Amino acid sequence: xxxxxxxxxxxxxxxxxxxxxxxxxxxxxxxxxxxxxxxxxxxxxxxxxxxxxxxxxxxxxxxx
Numbered sequence: 001x002x003x004x005x006x007x008x009x010x011x012x013x014x015x016x017x018x019x020x021x022x023x024x025x026x027x028x029x030x031x032x033x034x035x036x037x038x039x040x041x042x043x044x045x046x047x048x049x050x051x052x053x054x055x056x057x058x059x060x061x062x063x064x
Contacts, residue, residue, distance in 0.1 A: 009063035016052070016060050024052040024060050 017025050028046040035043060052060065 006062070012060060012063035016064055018061075018064070019051075022061075024057040025049045026052055 015026060019025055026049065028048070028050055030038070031043065031046045
């Protein structure tokens, strides 16, 4: 009996993507509401995509 392929975790596929070098990209949280009290510089930093730490990326790589 052939070993079946692992299915893509659709929730993870929508939230994370891979860079050309294989790192995992994600969008930062905390930018949906209560924005008046957050500093402008903090909000600006949250707009950028983040690169996941390698220790966490291993799990995500299996999902996507």
